[in-house]
Amino acid sequence: MISNTPELISIIVPVYNGERFITRCLSSIYNSKIDVKFEVIVVDDASNDSTAKLVQHFPCRYFKIEKSGVAAARNFGIKQAKGEIIFFFDADVKLKEDTIIKFLQHFKEDKDAYIIQGRWDENSSVATFSSRFFLHKYTYNFLGMFNGKRRLEVADLGTGCLAMRAEVFNLFNGFDEEYRFSG
DSSP states (O other), X not given: OOTTOOSEEEEEEEESSOTTTHHHHHHHHHTSOOOSEEEEEEEEOSOOSSHHHHHTTSSSXXXXXXXXXXXXXXXXXXXXOOOSEEEEEOTTOOOOXXXXXXXXXXXXXXXXXXXXXXXXXXXXXXXXXXXXXXXXXXXXXXXXXXXXXXXXXXXXXXXXXXXXXXXXXXXXXXXXXXXXXXX
């Protein structure tokens, strides 16, 4: 077990019409090696497919909101969250079993880290040419950006796999709900 870990972490999964991948995402979360108490909050942004029915198979907190966009769904989840560290995973993300532990380990080792962003793996579970192309492109670009450094200043955050210390949200009013793009 990682010492000095938070008592509770919150995992927020915004979703819209995610019946094709929400089960895979939630299964990967619940099959993760997590040695700290956690809550999973699924915020459904007015799906009209079978997302709600599929989510019921998991011990998470489920909320359905009016169609407002992913930023509003994340903000709604933040208001429900009780954890000291808040994770955001898009509904089409499949975690490796050690992803959350690696995030927590980094927070433990670097007390000044407040936001940690995950990136894609070279191995895509979606075997299309375009998905593989983008995964390779972003993996190689991302690895090349570090040049041996552990931290970078970034212009934007990929919010599909991201963790923040909850106290960050005391400094600003959540995600900009007018921003309609990913990140």
